[in-house]
Amino acid sequence: MAERSEDVTARRTGGPAGGTHLLGLLYPPAGRQRTYTTMQLAFVGGVAETAAVHGYDLLLSPAGSCTDPSFRRMVGGRLVDGVIVMEIRREDDRVGYLADCGFPFVAIGRNHGTDAAGWVDLDFAGLAGGCVQHLADLGHSRIAFVNRSEELFDSGYGFARLGDEGYTEAMKRLLLTPRAYLCGDDLASGEEVVERILRDDPATTSLVTQNEAALEGIYRGLTRHGRSVPRDFSVVGVAASPWAEQVTPPLTAAEIPAKEMSRVAVELMVRRLTTPEERPRHVLLKPLITLRASTGRCRPVPGSEPEPEFPDFDLDF
């Protein structure tokens, strides 16, 4: 559960004494051709909004590494009072640099280096596990997992790894066979991953995805295979709401609460600046799976399971 910041309104008017009244946001664009995705823009907006409430303005830097000149200018030149770091990789030199020089920062996302500072993150492992559990509650046992792209996975993006771990762990706990797939962040890859899943196990009745960009492709692939969602195939995901609601049928998914996360991040940042002596706080959010229309009770794929046989009654009277 998110720890509640103390009374926000008290700080609204004054802000911290001294300082630049600027916060930095380190946020490398993630989309193709290095553009900000809708999701990222939602975070930027959320951070800027809450910062303004607390009397801060925002300086946005696309720096993905501490060697980035933008990063150097912002931190080295003390242009800002503190920075919020996003898109945390498992090994992230920005976090190391900031921690080393004692620059106040808060991470959205986490790795082993962020514990010294405050962070807010989603429980991706828990979410993936929750998705598995939801499908299992509906009677599904053949559950595939569609992760992000191989390069993201390999580059050590936290949630890709965490999601995979959460999925695998939940499957094992349920004594089911995990089958995780990496999938490119585009439509064609979505179609292609369905091919692979159904080729590997035609009796698959459901999948968990945290690749929202491939979602449309996944739906198409299922349709091509004559699998109707949710009647004979259930899809559940971890996704931001625009994707989840824009597909047909709307995706049952754990939503990424961008606004909430950015709000918490700013509040942690403000707290760090006003009471630096306090131990840094860590907030792990675990959104529930919002029920929409893409999951249903398991109906076994015809022919994939032995038909229940009626016993022959041999009546010998």
Add this chain to the structure above:
Amino acid sequence: MATYAQGSGHSGWSTDVATVTLGPDGIVTGWSAGARRLLGHRAPEVVGRAAAGLLLGREAPEASGLALLGSEEWSGTAALRHRDGHRVDVTLHAHPSLDRDGRPQGFVVTVAASSAASDRDRRMVEWAFDQASVGLSAHSTASGSWHLNAAAAEEDAAGAEGDDGEEGFLRCVRRVAEEGRPTRYERVVPEPASAPVRHRAWVIELWPVRDPATGEVVGVGTAAFDSSEQHSARERLALLQEAGACVGTTLNVTRTAQELADLAVPRLADFVSVDLLDSVLRGEEPVPGPVDAAVALRRVAHQSAAEGTGVPEAAIDLGGVDTYPPFAPPARALAGGRPVLTGAGDPDFARWIAGHEERTARNEEYGFHSVMATPLRARGITLGVAVFARIGDSPPFEPDDLILAEELAGRTAVGVDNARRYTRERTNALTLQRSLLPRDLPRQAAVEVAYRYLPAGSGAGVGGDWFDVVPLSGTRVGLVVGDVVGHGIHASATMGRLRTAVRTLADVDLPPDELLTHLDDLVVHLSSDKEDITEDEPYFLSGEIGATCLYAVYDPVSRVCTVASAGHIPPAVLFPDGTVELVRLTPGPLLGVGGLPFETTELELPEGSLLAFCTDGLIEARDRDVGLGLDRLCEALSRPVPSLDVTCDAILKALLPDSPADDVALLLVRTRALHADQVAAWSLPSDPSVVADARAQVSRQLAVWGLEEAAFVTELVVSELVTNAIRYGAVPIGLRLIRDRTLICEVSDASNTAPHLRRARTYDEGGRGLHMVAQLTQGWGTRQSPLGKTIWAEQPLPAG
């Protein structure tokens, strides 16, 4: 004119009798002194001559030729010539004197003549004719001339009648002359205004006048009798008889009063007004006995003999109220309970007229000179007063008219009282039924509704149709339409029971098929419970109750409408794209059959679909069957109209017969849908640690909705319900928030075991958490579904 009664030997007026003897050849053989006195001839002048020479002209005495040859006595009349030459009418009596052989030797003839006295007598007869008190006349067919006596002449002059009457009379005279049979002719002549009676009626007896000698009809005699009295008596009787047929044809108070006014004008009066006590018009029971003076009365009907459509004489408009002072004739009639005859000479009448400006003006213009006021009394209670008036030149009322008016008023009063009682009973029955039907349907968000209920026409009485809209948990709504077979209070009362039962069962949140099963059980039970019905009851129907019902539950979140029918007409749906179809559902058995299953049908309806539920009164009619009616319903439904209410009216207009024999209920429902901005649903793992996540999630959702104020209570409710579900329930567990008119929090799980306590009591060991939920929210409950149960709690939205 004179006759000689054969055998009697006497004549009515003869005094002189002479004797003459004749030979067998008709030669006079003897001449008496009496004969000389009678005819002036002396014996020598006559004896030896033929007797025939004495006859006036060549007229033979009646049958004389025959007589003189015969040997029998003979009598007859003859006209003889006096020696002076004037005519002498005589009666002859011949006595033959016979010889040995029996042959007449001669005749002794007595001659009796009318004297001067008998002439006087004859004139006297003429005088009697002339001076008769009844109008007599004689018409000669030969000359075509009329002889009228004085009375007839006077009547003829007075009765300056139209040609029609004269023509008819003459035709009648001709017929009598031709057919030779007496007859009777009646004629009614309107009297001039100054006459004491309004009409003079005559009964005229006509008879043929024959020549006694030849039997030929030579004329027609008439005698006219004044039958004006009988005529007006007959008129009164006819009026009364007509009153029996024409007054009280309907069970409508005002109409009955108007019928009296229409009947009495112009035959009895020139102007009639009927005023009733206000309480009568309201259908209330008036005080028994006469009414106190100075009572306020409402003008219900009036009629005037004046030409045109208006009633110019009326001082009070229809529907107007007037208070009669105690001395006014109508007030006196009311107070005394007896009719009052009054008129211009009565000081009270003058005072009454003078006391009212409008009345004074009307009186000056029209001149009310004779007025009867009769109370309208029936079964010992006074209902009002009828006033009859003659104006202008009309003759005043007579005592007989007063009796007639009283009789008419009595008949009208019975009709009015019947109408009043009927109105009251019907109003009561309708009030009962209305009170059993929903007046204002509860506000709910799931659907927009419009409805109509029309009772059947006056003949059939109240009916047993009903409809209902029942808000259910989770913003769902139950839609009910039903029909108890039959009419009358009994059907209405049964309808009331069933409606209450449906509401109760709906409140338990039973699915439609189960609800109908329970309702069916109830009807079976009611049917077997005959103790409350006796055969003496007017609405005895036998213990069997036949009823149909359709129950549908619409869920605006899933947009699914679940319908089950117990023999009821299926609803029609108008989809947003303009297509209309009947919902195909299993009709199911009628309620009360028992034992047969009801089936549910699920429809997914696009937002804005229009469902039309109705009863068979709308669909069935004498001239068409159910199929055609349903087709027409679909057709009427598909026409574009701006609002539900307008659609209701359009459907009724298109389908309703002119006088519906059955009552009609129509319920139109436009579905709404709740969207993602009003509904949020989550799946929960069965893990106690998820409770905190659920609280956080709910809190986030409320922040998105701007309902942070509700967060505290909602989080408490959520953690309580989710904890219960995880602890006692079965997966999958779902959590749902609905933001509608209220904030609804629902937790569902796959277990069918519901918390037993509908309301936690103070010392219950369990249900503590639910008790808290109950305290914090405005309502909570559970409902079963095919996949488990749902527990819901509802709290008001924060203000603003």
